[in-house]
Amino acid sequence: MSRTIDLSDFSDEELTSLIDDATALRKARRESRDRERAMGADGSKGQDVRDPDHGAITTPTPREVKEEGPAHGAPGKAPSA
Numbered sequence: 001m002s003r004t005i006d007l008s009d010f011s012d013e014e015l016t017s018l019i020d021d022a023t024a025l026r027k028a029r030r031e032s033r034d035r036e037r038a039m040g041a042d043g044s045k046g047q048d049v050r051d052p053d054h055g056a057i058t059t060p061t062p063r064e065v066k067e068e069g070p071a072h073g074a075p076g077k078a079p080s081a
Helices: 012-035 062-072
Strands: none
Touching: none
Protein backbone atom coordinates (compact mmCIF):
# COMPACT_ATOMS: atom_id res chain seq x y z
CA MET A 1 0.00 0.00 0.00
CA SER A 2 2.98 2.28 0.28
CA ARG A 3 3.75 4.54 -2.63
CA THR A 4 7.05 6.07 -3.54
CA ILE A 5 6.87 9.74 -4.38
CA ASP A 6 9.92 11.57 -5.64
CA LEU A 7 10.19 14.80 -3.67
CA SER A 8 13.69 15.68 -4.81
CA ASP A 9 12.51 18.34 -7.27
CA PHE A 10 10.31 20.15 -4.71
CA SER A 11 11.40 23.56 -3.46
CA ASP A 12 11.60 24.33 0.25
CA GLU A 13 8.28 26.21 0.05
CA GLU A 14 6.57 23.32 -1.72
CA LEU A 15 7.89 20.82 0.83
CA THR A 16 6.77 23.04 3.71
CA SER A 17 3.32 23.40 2.17
CA LEU A 18 3.07 19.65 1.60
CA ILE A 19 4.07 18.92 5.20
CA ASP A 20 1.58 21.48 6.54
CA ASP A 21 -1.23 20.01 4.43
CA ALA A 22 -0.38 16.47 5.51
CA THR A 23 -0.25 17.52 9.17
CA ALA A 24 -3.66 19.21 8.92
CA LEU A 25 -5.14 16.12 7.23
CA ARG A 26 -3.68 13.84 9.92
CA LYS A 27 -5.13 16.07 12.67
CA ALA A 28 -8.58 16.05 11.06
CA ARG A 29 -8.53 12.25 10.76
CA ARG A 30 -7.48 11.84 14.39
CA GLU A 31 -10.21 14.19 15.59
CA SER A 32 -12.78 12.29 13.54
CA ARG A 33 -11.53 8.98 14.90
CA ASP A 34 -11.60 10.29 18.48
CA ARG A 35 -15.27 11.26 18.06
CA GLU A 36 -16.17 7.68 17.24
CA ARG A 37 -16.96 5.63 20.29
CA ALA A 38 -15.77 2.11 20.94
CA MET A 39 -18.20 -0.78 20.83
CA GLY A 40 -19.80 -1.49 24.19
CA ALA A 41 -19.91 -4.85 25.97
CA ASP A 42 -23.45 -5.37 24.67
CA GLY A 43 -22.35 -4.73 21.10
CA SER A 44 -23.89 -1.27 20.90
CA LYS A 45 -21.92 1.68 19.67
CA GLY A 46 -22.16 4.90 21.64
CA GLN A 47 -22.53 8.35 20.17
CA ASP A 48 -20.72 11.59 20.78
CA VAL A 49 -23.41 14.00 21.94
CA ARG A 50 -21.25 16.93 20.87
CA ASP A 51 -21.62 15.76 17.28
CA PRO A 52 -24.46 17.74 15.67
CA ASP A 53 -25.64 14.59 13.88
CA HIS A 54 -25.64 12.32 16.91
CA GLY A 55 -29.28 11.34 16.43
CA ALA A 56 -30.75 12.41 19.74
CA ILE A 57 -34.42 11.71 20.26
CA THR A 58 -36.21 14.88 21.21
CA THR A 59 -38.58 15.02 24.16
CA PRO A 60 -42.30 15.29 23.42
CA THR A 61 -44.06 18.59 23.83
CA PRO A 62 -46.68 18.93 26.59
CA ARG A 63 -49.42 18.87 23.92
CA GLU A 64 -48.12 15.55 22.56
CA VAL A 65 -48.07 14.09 26.07
CA LYS A 66 -51.62 15.26 26.71
CA GLU A 67 -52.92 13.85 23.43
CA GLU A 68 -50.91 10.62 23.20
CA GLY A 69 -50.14 9.82 26.84
CA PRO A 70 -53.39 7.98 27.73
CA ALA A 71 -52.95 5.65 24.76
CA HIS A 72 -49.65 4.54 26.28
CA GLY A 73 -50.93 4.08 29.81
CA ALA A 74 -50.08 7.51 31.17
CA PRO A 75 -52.50 8.83 33.79
CA GLY A 76 -55.09 11.23 32.46
CA LYS A 77 -58.52 11.24 30.97
CA ALA A 78 -59.71 8.01 29.50
CA PRO A 79 -60.33 8.18 25.77
CA SER A 80 -63.99 8.81 25.02
CA ALA A 81 -65.76 6.04 23.22
